[in-house]
Amino acid sequence: xxxxxxxxxxxxxxxxxxxxxxxxxxxxxxxxxxxxxxxxxxxxxxxxxxxxxxxxxxxxxxxxxxxxxxxxxxxxxxxxxxxxxxxxxxxxxxxxxxxxxxxxxxxxxxxxxxxxxxxxxxxxxxxxxxxxxxxxxxxxxxxxxxxxxxxxx
Numbered sequence: 001x002x003x004x005x006x007x008x009x010x011x012x013x014x015x016x017x018x019x020x021x022x023x024x025x026x027x028x029x030x031x032x033x034x035x036x037x038x039x040x041x042x043x044x045x046x047x048x049x050x051x052x053x054x055x056x057x058x059x060x061x062x063x064x065x066x067x068x069x070x071x072x073x074x075x076x077x078x079x080x081x082x083x084x085x086x087x088x089x090x091x092x093x094x095x096x097x098x099x100x101x102x103x104x105x106x107x108x109x110x111x112x113x114x115x116x117x118x119x120x121x122x123x124x125x126x127x128x129x130x131x132x133x134x135x136x137x138x139x140x141x142x143x144x145x146x147x148x149x150x151x152x153x
Contacts, residue, residue: 002039004066009037011055026050042066 012022012033019037020030026047035041043051045059052059093101 003068004042004062005037005039007062007065008033008051012037025054 012019017025019033023030023033026033027050028047032041032043032047036043048059048062052062
C-alpha cells in the first residue's frame with residue numbers, strides 16, 4: 001500500500017494538484033486521499049477504477065504497483081509512469097498560456113486605470129462646480145438673513 005501511496009502522490013504532484021483537488025475529482029474527502037497516500041488505507045474498487053481512469057492506467061496496473069512497487073520489475077532507467085501513462089490535464093495552464101492571460105489582464109487593468117483617472121478628473125471638476133454653488137448659496141443665505149433681520153427691526 002505504501003508503494004501505491006507514493007505513486008498516487010507522484011501522479012497528483014506532477015499535475016500540480018493538491019490533495020483536496022484530487023479528492024474533488026474523485027468525489028472523496030481530502031482525508032481519504034491523505035490516508036491512501038500515507039498507506040493507512042487503500043481505495044475501494046469503485047475509487048480504484050476512477051483513479052485508474054484519471055491517471056490513464058488500468059486498475060490492474062494500480063494493483064501491480066501496490067504489490068510490486070512498480071508496473072514491471074525491474075523498471076528501465078529513467079522510467080516514470082507519470083510520464084508514460086499520464087493524461088494531460090486540460091485544467092492545467094501552460095506557462096505560455098499564463099503569460100498571455102496575465103498580459104491580457106494587465107492590458108485590461110491599464111485601460112480601467114486610464115478610465116478611472118479620467119473619471120477622477122471629471123469628478124474633481126464637478127466638485128469644483130459644487131463648491132462654487134455652495135459658496136453662492138452661503139452668500140445668498142447671509143443676504144437673506146440680513147434682509148429678514150432688517151424686516152424684523
